[in-house]
Amino acid sequence: MLITRKAEFSASHVCRSADLSDDENEAIYGIAANPHGHGHNYVVEVTIEGDPDPVTGMIRDLKEVKELIRREVIEPFDHRFLNKEVRPFDRVVPTAENIAVEIWNRLEPHLREGGRLFSVRLEETAELSVEYRG
């Protein structure tokens, strides 16, 4: 069975790679390469896979999952400029893809027993979302 917990954070980023020229950056990322950055209201969906405990009827206590997401993701990411304030985005381009992978890496060590991390879905805008399954 899968269970999903949703959370939101607002942050700014700039999609620009130090390994590429200005022209290449603009060709690949378009307006997202604006050097001053821009922001989004991100939505994260953390999905856990497991079987309900025969006594509690729950895969995992969602209060714990909520607190875990707050501590590992929302606290460090919310109202930050990701490139300047959140590692590893000082050297990794904070595309939606890479942010989803980083959220996975931060949560996965805590979600191995009593419900295993199944996927991280990150919605950057109503038009663009990504889903990472490790």
Add this chain to the structure above:
Amino acid sequence: MILVNRRYRFSASHRLHVDALDEAANDEIFGKCNNPFGHGHNYELEVTVHGEIDPVTGRAVQLDRLDELVGRSVIDRYDHRYLNEELPEFAQTVPTTENLGKEIVRRLRAAWPSGFPHLERISIFETPRNIFLIGPTE
């Protein structure tokens, strides 16, 4: 491997009617969707691709290329059209969202460049409550 979902919108009208069935059967099966003058929806099309994240760009798919591909092969074709009357693929085939989805997958596959990340599925939101997922080989 990562999945990337990109969402597009188009507005179109359709009428659910099968000529081979009589009036009573059409009414029984399609209800108000069988209204003789057709009706419209704001369709949302989500195209899901799967690929690997490029280590330099951090992207799994070039979004401008995907937008161009979907725009040219799907959105430009269906936006602000009456599917039954204006699109030859629905002259004989009832434009249910199932059939529309199969046609969209066929068009995307025909236009898909080699070496582009793989098409995983499409999702069509006919309304916020009617959602159709169609695999890449349907």
